[in-house]
Amino acid sequence: RLPDYLRRNEKKNHIVDTKLSRFEVYDDLFPSRKQGINAWVSIMRGCDKFCTFCIVPFTRGRERSRGIDSIIAEVSQAVSDGFVEITLLGQNVNSYQYDSIRFPQLLEAVAAVEGVQRIRYTSPHPQDVTEELLDVMESYDSICNAIHFPLQSGSDRILKRMNRTYTKKHFIRQVDMMREKIPHIGISTDIIVGFPGETETDFQETLDVASQVQFDSAFTFKYSARPYTKAVEYQNQISEEEKQDRLERLILLQKEHTLAKNKKTIGSVQSVLIEKESKKSTS
Template identity: 45%
Template sequence: NYIGIDPQRQRDSTNAWVTIIRGCDKFCTFCIVPYVRGRERSLPAEEILRQVQTLATEGFREVTLLGQTVNSYNDGVTNFASLLRRVAAVDGIERVRFTSPYPVDFTDDVIAAMAETEQVCASLHLPLQSGSEAQLAAMRRGYTVARYRALVSDLRATIPDLALTTDIITGFCGETDQDFQQTFDLMQELRFDSAFMFKYSERSGTHAARAMSDDIPEAVKKERLQRVIELQEEISRQINADAIGSQVEVLVQGESKRRAKDGSVTYYGRTPQNKVTVFLQPVPANRIISVAIDRTTSHTLFGSVVPPE
């Protein structure tokens, strides 16, 4: 059960991952996780808090709570919303993230905990997979497009500065042109900050591999994937461009692999919205600074460090 055992951490990292729930009870038709990792099992809240307190003592300022269906967490005493508040209250922890939540289990009290707890970052990865009702049913996702749309509306109304990301699969079993167009249209409507996008690939041992026909030609899968990638790149570019002229809070992670035009070293960190931000001025890792944004791409913000007053 891993209680009392601390995983090895990268000592030069600013973020530490803390597993709070293992396994999955959802049994999506394309996914192998429930078969190889078993049913959902939540670690006791006191054990999670012990790990987080240890991390804070070691100097980590940010933790990410991890689980295949992280917001399904419940140890019998503490639910996920309560756990978020308790983790955020640990002295020394200034940022709390979590991934990946499952839309069906996203409750009003979790939304409230995100909105009311300063340390919980306004960043959320909320897998959609498809904008087609028929495809969601075939995937056994357990929610409808209307339910997902309403959840996004509630989240954005309660957390106005929320950055929302997602997962999209193209070419799943039986996906028609109309199904794909519904996904494309929903992505245009909801305007995610970014997305992980994949073409469907059959996984041995899943329900889909055993009982469903992988009937979409590879060329069609690739073409549909390319279309959603191009759409999302443009949406991400537009959203990030809105940050030009603003100042963002950045937790510095260190030296960037990206060099300035003159070849000089640059540095980077992440905003509460998990936006990678690159700047020229050398700042030690694990510091929280303000950066004035003067340029953006679909993936990155660029700017200059604002001197403290």
């Protein structure tokens, strides 16, 4: 398409293509990797979830998945180049679907690539985590017993305003299923505080879920308005002072949970994958 752009805009200084394709996934464009051991492999583009705080569906288009042959070819090439840790990427990575192949089948195919030592994926959506996916994770030593599981809020009212399509009860039930299938699974999360209309009662529900689940780690954020998103139009925007106060309380709680989790590993023996030589010390 580049020649068409050039002919069409001979007298202009620049051009930006804003048309979003429902089919383009860059199947044949493999990134150039130069150092490290981890290869980030994009398996899909776009998003169909339309969370009210997020602009991604409008900037990256609807969900479309790469063909499995292309993904496996990139993984195989990465491993042969020395990148033995593979991270599968997607806005909602576990909603991957190409023809009849869904994410659990893709994950199993990646695990079967010779030489892969460690596999991660991010970020899944709570709505799409299944027993089949957990069974695959449990079956392969190369697949990390860890999952990033975004909560965003513990309040059903706020989750509905966010258009997250799950409830507090569903989220906790999914966590219980993970720990039943994979007892030592590590669970991290994303949480937004101060979403428009969030009351202290709503925030306390978020703290309640955090206390019940006791995440290994959490990425915590103050809500910030994104232009052209639905949430910008909501009434009852929360003050910066209130958002900061809630964030600090949440971080304090999470630090307690993370410390307790880490203390449980004292005296244990863990397998590690050396990524690189330390800049501070080679010993």
